[in-house]
Amino acid sequence: MSEAERVEHQDATVLSDDELRTLDAHWRAANYLAAGQIYLLANPLLTEPLKAEHIKPRLLGHWGTSPGLNLVHTHLNRVIKARGLDALCVWGPGHGGPSVLANSWLEGSYSEIYPDVPRDGQGMERLFRQFSFPAGVPSHVAPETPGSIHEGGELGYSLSHAYGAAFDNPDLLVACVIGDGEAETGPLAAAWHSNKFLDPVHDGAVLPILHLNGYKIANPTVLARLPEAELDALLRGYGHDPIHVTGDDPLTVHRAMAHAFDQALDRIGVMQRTAREDGVSERVHWPVIVLRTPKGWTGPAEVDGVPVEGTWRAHQVPLANVRENPEHLRQLEAWLRSYHPQQLFDADGRPVADVLACVPEGTKRLGSSPHANGGLLVRDLPVPDLDRFAVPVDKPGTTLHEPTRVLGDLLEQVMHDTSARRDFRVVGPDETASNRLQAVFNASGKAWQAELLPVDEHLERHGRVMEILSEHTCQGWLEGYLLTGRHGLFSCYEAFVHIVDSMVNQHIKWLKTSRELAWRAPIASLNYLLTSHVWRQDHNGFSHQDPGFVDHVLNKSPEVVRVYLPPDANTLLSVADHVLRSRDYVNVVVAGKQPCFDWLSMDQARAHCARGAGIWDWAGTEDGSREPDAVLACAGDVPTQEVLAAAQLLRQHLHDLAVRVVNVVDMTRLLPREEHPHGMSDFEYDGLFTTDKPVIFAYHGYPWLIHRLSYRRTGHKNLHVRGYKESGTTTTPFDMVVRNDLDRYRLVMDVIDRVPGLAVRAAALRQQMADVRTRHQAWIRAHGTDLPEVADWTWNA
Structure with missing residues (x-):
């Protein structure tokens, strides 16, 4: 016995x-x-x-x-x-x-x-x-x-x-x-x-x-x-x-x-x-x-x-x-x-x-x-210097990296530096490697106490990476871990994080209430990394395409919630550095795992993320002598690429048009300052987006969110938003943006439609843009790939 x-x-x-x-x-x-x-x-x-x-x-x-x-x-x-x-x-x-x-x-x-x-x-x-x-x-x-x-x-x-x-x-x-x-x-x-x-x-x-x-x-x-x-x-x-x-x-x-x-x-x-x-x-x-x-x-x-x-x-x-x-x-x-x-x-x-x-x-x-008051026990997380992991960017839009793979290298180091103290875990529903974060396995394997077979990889009795195909369980594990004084990250396919909608509701309510209790010490933030996102689920199709978690979270208590859409690898590193160090928030970070153009150096990324929203003067054509004729705004990696491609087309075909390019990383910057701690004053917002010029906004998710965040602004009547509108299927990457009218050609047409005087003067260009969209439809059906000018595009302004 x-x-x-x-x-x-x-x-x-x-x-x-x-x-x-x-x-x-x-x-x-x-x-x-x-x-x-x-x-x-x-x-x-x-x-x-x-x-x-x-x-x-x-x-x-x-x-x-x-x-x-x-x-x-x-x-x-x-x-x-x-x-x-x-x-x-x-x-x-x-x-x-x-x-x-x-x-x-x-x-x-x-x-x-x-x-x-x-x-x-x-x-x-x-x-x-x-x-x-x-x-x-x-x-x-x-x-x-x-x-x-x-x-x-x-x-x-x-x-x-x-x-x-x-x-x-x-x-x-x-x-x-x-x-x-x-x-x-x-x-x-x-x-x-x-x-x-x-x-x-x-x-x-x-x-x-x-x-x-x-x-x-x-x-x-x-x-x-x-x-x-x-x-x-x-x-x-x-x-x-x-x-x-x-x-x-x-x-x-x-x-x-x-x-x-x-x-x-x-x-x-x-x-x-x-x-x-x-x-x-x-x-x-x-x-x-x-x-x-x-x-x-x-x-x-x-x-x-x-x-x-x-x-x-x-x-x-x-x-x-x-x-x-x-x-x-x-x-x-x-x-x-x-x-x-x-x-x-x-x-x-x-x-x-x-x-x-x-x-x-x-x-x-x-x-x-x-x-039961984990903020009394929590220690600062040792986040390493970002310059060790940054990708070199000598010129915007000429090199590509997988942003989440770059982030994985940073997380590997965090996992390594917490190996003795054991207070950091990565959780996710069977997707750590799929989401390009597999570098963490160099520092810790996946927790597993059941049977081990010779063909298994990265399973460890003492691992700190947690995978189970239940988003509910992942969320519950991480909440319990954070509430008792530790740190973590939840990575998930964007479409399926909705499974925990009710759980994040309760956690946000918990944080809001606990922040009002002097005896409850702040805990590490609940950090979501949402990837395999709507624009690059072209292979899995419609069932895997839903960017609405951001809408859900932004309905909640503004003092608790934050949403970030970094457009490239270095901005993702900067955002990750911030959210991993933060306390008492629910941070939602949406970033792609597919190859993405590098736009900003590490120093530029830090400055841009600190602003939360800013002008990319190198991408626009305004010269400072007058107000822009139109603003091209973007939030998210794929929308950013489409806006820059549209800006390049406008530069090539409408030389005298003054275009401003604005990129938004922190979605809550669009809210009024009175409604959110990160919100912009009317003075800041009007200076960035103007009060009377057309704003064509390419957004990662459902377009009405941008309207909801900015409906009080003076220039709201001039705001036109393109985003996901529930048109998805198994198709090519570029066809996804075309199907939802988020593509570069549609954006150029939007500028022509909304800048006074261009409807007649640029009619031929608008027709040319429409013709490319038609040619695209025939091309993908014949070849199964995107048009060469799209697939091989780089920034060359």
Whole structure:
């Protein structure tokens, strides 16, 4: 029998009478506080009979999950204190706020952060009043909640967040409570496979706790209705060893829960010790606790003659009409008094010694863990000097590089320079090499704990590149990693990053709120690299063509979001340097992986990126003696090339036309300064784009975004935007821009159409441009390649 098997067959944990009494006291106190937050406005200690005026006018909150969460918190306290653990808990059930708030108040961490809510009767009344109340706190676990890294409303992501927190945290235990409603989501189902990526040598441990209370809002849950043997087989198939705790008798469940935690932690200790000290490399099967308790446990058994406890009716507010219904008021008072608050709190409302007996001290408390306030732990990322990686540019538009491949060399160095401290990871859905970032494999392989075959490449037991074909899991891993004080980059095909739209929503909301909390220290930014983008998905076709993630992100809180479209390799390096060093942002960087012209030297790229938007005077034909006749603006690598090709055609054919070329790297520069920290003043914007000249703007994505960002500007009526308009297929690269009217010939026609006097004077040139577009269509159908003048084009002004 192995050491792990011997641990599994140890005798059950035997709690003394004193331990059992104090654990139950803590649990009852937490249940009382959770219910009190949902209902009470006053009379927090029930020192007088409960009256209607003591009840909140609007009853909001979720009772059903609270007793189970309180049980987990109580028993986590016990093992943390007994074993001296550093621990973090991710609370997955959607609206478990009453429980986590109750427990952080009991342990004292809440009052330390919020001194106006002291750990006494006055503080208890404030705790109750503020819950789900105007100018109060949310009903879910939120940034305002001490000890949290997980927004309680984001069902499906708890387990991937937990693993992200455990990566490269070898001394940390991350418990993760998974609600049985949440367990039905796709992201959670994929996240079970995270155990194949957890390195027992360099990573901490994740202890999933699947809490089955039987119901969602109005329906039974799938996993709760499975027979125990079938659920056990499912979890073993995922690679876990289940430990089951089932019951509704509190004392029996306390004993079983204590044994389950001890058994799980003993197994984890053996697995980590054999990997770290004995060099055992076989994949381990981590424990999972399956906890089955009634929904709304210890609450009203029946209300108005229908069952409540153990049913979906306990999900939110079991007694809904307390102010108006005397019988409901009576039931509420009986329910609250069933916890015997006079035994749990002294006359001043402070928790008694029995309630606090299991509570750890200092930063061992779950509400005070520095891992739940990752900005306290984050260190500056060692980003090397960009000149080491810059491509030489003696003349614009004559050499080509793959921008993301150049970035890969920089990331390799970052990965190498963090190899000892292990606080930087690259994640992506099976696309690191496809996105030309494979240089990172020279510094670290891909994390992998499952079977290794001789044909495999770049897989390592201790790797820090993370690949799994689930964008949800990648996002969750990285969020958990960042929120606990580390750095990272998420690379993804542009079209498929939409899969995490709802996840980035929640992370942006988290950052916005946490920036308003003085006690939350800034964390490293969430950085997206979107490549294999819409204009060079000509081989995969329409299904892989969608540039709309930028639109989605720019709808969000302006103080948090940033979007960059570097036009070449050196500007990508400059943008990467900035975003990797930044804090408390969501940065979206869109850059191509295909060969792209080099436009700017490294020094020019730094200056241009610092401006965010600027004139490329070498590309235009204005001489400074007068205002330009037209502005050709661009954002994105392919639009930039098309604008410069159009500018070259105008230079060749309309010698006296004054054309200004403007390139935009930072999309938020287009917003008014009042709307975004990076926004331009009207004075700056008008100087760059003019107030009355036609502006032809070639944009990487959907054209209406540019209109939305600049609609308040004086010259908006003169703005004409070309971009992607949902015309895609498997075709040639240049045909993609032609199909969407973003090509150089169409841009020249747009200038002719909009500059006064050119419609007649340049009619022949416009006809020539239209004829080239027609010839293009015939050429690609005959040859399968782009026109030679397009394929062989270089900048030669």
